[in-house]
Amino acid sequence: MRTVSEQIITRSEVLPIRTQIDLVHVRQRVRTWLSEERFTLIDQTKIVTAASELARNALEHGGGGEMEMSLLAVGARKGIRLKFSDHGPGIADISKAMKDGYTTAGGMGLGLSGSRRLMSEFEIQSSPESGTVVTVTRWK
């Protein structure tokens, strides 16, 4: 089991999520990083897709926020962590929101649950005061 102390952050960047154009930028930056760090094409596609889902959630449900992208290293193993935070109203019922097909905005209701399946680790915190923070990690 990895502990936090063993993880080293080798690279980090914060991108704003305020407009639809920012979503395009988020996808492009994540893809650039992943190809620079030599993630496989399948991993790239999965991670970029998850980033797209979560960034859109932060924009549409959270009224905008930011994404912090960090490159992790544990020994020789590399991974990427994406942390999406917004200052929106929070998610009322997280377990319900994580179910396939549950939507409040007329979407497919697969954004959160799908992103969890696309990534290795998935963590969500939400409260009406501090908004929602979703942290996802994928190891190479």
Place this chain on the structure above:
Amino acid sequence: MVKLLKMMRENQERLLTDWLNGLKAIAQRRDLISDVEVREQARKILTLISNPPPDTVLEDFSSEGWQTVRDQLMAISISRVAHGSSPSETAQFLFSLKPPMFKLIREQLTTTPDELFREIDVTNNFIDAMALHIAESYIESRDKVIARQQEEMLELSTPVVTLWDGILALPVIGTLDSTRAQMVMESLLQAIVQTNSRFAILDITGVPTVDTLVAQHLLKTITAARLMGAECILSGIRPQIAQTIVHLGINLNDIVTRSKLADAFRLALDRSGRTVTQKPGNHTPVTAPAAGVS
């Protein structure tokens, strides 16, 4: 005030020369715009300012009387955007009118310090107002250029092509956001009606990311095409996209899909009762005609 304008009219040539010399000294990119054009623009501005309609005062740049000046500034900003000048260079064009104006006022108004100060203050505010206006116009003109380019790109990127009688293909290139998706759906449905097509192939080879929103847009487009009596085939699904769709949990079971556009085309031909065959003995390369034979 009236005195100031009269002074400007009488010394217009000198003001123009001083202004242009000042502009030359600070110009960063002389190659972008010709001296002749700058001279012409400066002359027009000077003439318009020194000959305003009656009852127009320099203290109020937003008044009706200065409309011609504002229009001229707008025209200048459009030409600057087209030439690729920066916003600060464009505003600088007006700011460099200040030194020659102040010089003129100091030389000719030797009455009282109070009056001198007032005229300089009025001139200063007026030129600032003009510079702000040209900066605003500059941004407005550039926004228009960007909006037009966006529209052009939208139109460019949604071509519907007829592959065969009754078989359409729509290659989608780039990000499929809500606006694009709407355009794609409209042009496809329109083409289905116009060409009486029974088959439509939606090719997503050029779509970099297929997330739930993109998938939803595709499903809606396909359902709409079905309602119009056309059978839709989704093609161009790359291996990594297929895996991602499965992990996301998107259900495409009701949709006919193929990995390549060629396969989708073959399927459409087959379903419409056609087959493609190779002619016997015609698979050797065609020889070039001998030279000199007409």
